[in-house]
Amino acid sequence: MLAMPEIHHIKHLREKKGLSLSEIVRRTGFNWRTVKKYADGDISVRQKIKRKRGMMEEEGYGQIIDDWLEEDAKLPRKQRRTSKKMYEQLKQEHGFKGSYRTVCAYVQKRRPQLKLEKERRYERLEHPPGEAQVDFGTMSVVTKEGKEEDRSILILSFPYSNAAYAYPLPAENSECFLYGLTQLFRQAGGVPRKLRIDNLAAAVVSIRKGGERQYTEAFERFRLHYGFDVQACNPYSGHEKGNVERKVYYTRQHCFVPAPLIEGDEELAEWLHRKMIEDRARPHYEKGRTIEELWQEEQKELLVLPERDLPIFSFHHANVNKYGEVTVDGEAFVVHGIPVPNRV
Incomplete structure (x- = not known):
C-alpha cells in the first residue's frame, strides 16, 4: 500500500493534470495496476486498530x-x-x-x-559517555636526594566528562602499559566501553594494508579479559585522540610545574590520584557543569570490572654469565643455586 502523499500525487496527476495512466506510470515509476487502482478508484480510509500491547x-x-x-x-x-x-x-x-x-x-x-x-x-554525540583515550606523557619529579628525574605517566581520559586518571610507570613497554591500564581501570571504578589509542609499540605490532592493526598477543588477551573495544588512530593522526593529548599537556602544567618533590613511585601514584580527583571540581570547558557532575553520569556507562585482574607478565630468555648474573632491562641480577660457566 502506498503512503497517502503518493496516493494524492497520483490523483492530482490524473484529475487535475488530466494525464493518461501510461504517463503517470512513466512519471512515478509505480506499477500500472497500482496507478490504475489509485488514479480511478476510491481512496478507502481504514481505521487503524489499536492493538492491545499485553501485560x-x-x-x-x-x-x-x-x-x-x-x-x-x-x-x-x-x-x-x-x-x-x-x-x-x-x-x-x-x-x-x-x-x-x-x-x-x-x-x-x-x-x-x-x-x-x-x-x-x-551517534549524535561526538564523544559518547563511557569511551576513553589513553597515552603516555613524560613528567619531571625531584627525588628525596634532590635529583630531577623523568617519569612516564600513563593517562586515561574520558572526553564526555573531561575526567581523567594518571598512573606513574618505570617504562613504556608492554608489561608497564597493561599494568598501568589495570590500575587506571580500578581507579575509575570500571572499564571503558571503547578505548582509543595511537600506534603504541606496547600494544601494536604492525599496521597492515588497509589500516588493519595487528596487536600484541598480550594486549589481545588483556582486551578480551576486560571486554572493551579498541580503536586505533590513523598513522600520524594524534589529533584523533586530542582529548588525551590536551590532558597530558594540562597535567604537566597543572601538576608538574614546578617539579614536585616525591620520595617514591607509590607516593607519586597516590598524590596523582588525589590531584586528578580534585581537578574534577572545576567546570567543564563548554558544558556549563562541573567535571565531577558529568563524571558521575558517565561512570554509570562503564563496564563492570572483572572479579580478578589479569596477571601481567612476560617470558624472556636470559643467559647466565660467569659471575652467576643475568641482565634484565639493563640491570644485572645474581641468580643463586644454578651452575655457572667455568671462569677462565
Missing part, C-alpha cells in the same frame, strides 16, 4: 526487564541474567503472573531493540 508493557513488567537488560549489558556475558532467572525474579519480587514463555519472547524482542536505541542516542 509486559501495560503492567510495567517490560520496563523492569529493560532496566535489567541495560544493567547486564555492562557485565561479562557469563554473569548476565538468563531469561529463566528474570522470570523467577519477576515472580518472587514483583508478583508476576505471566508465563515463562511470555518473558522469553519479550527478552528476545527487546534485547536487540535496546542495543539499537542506545547506538542511535550515542
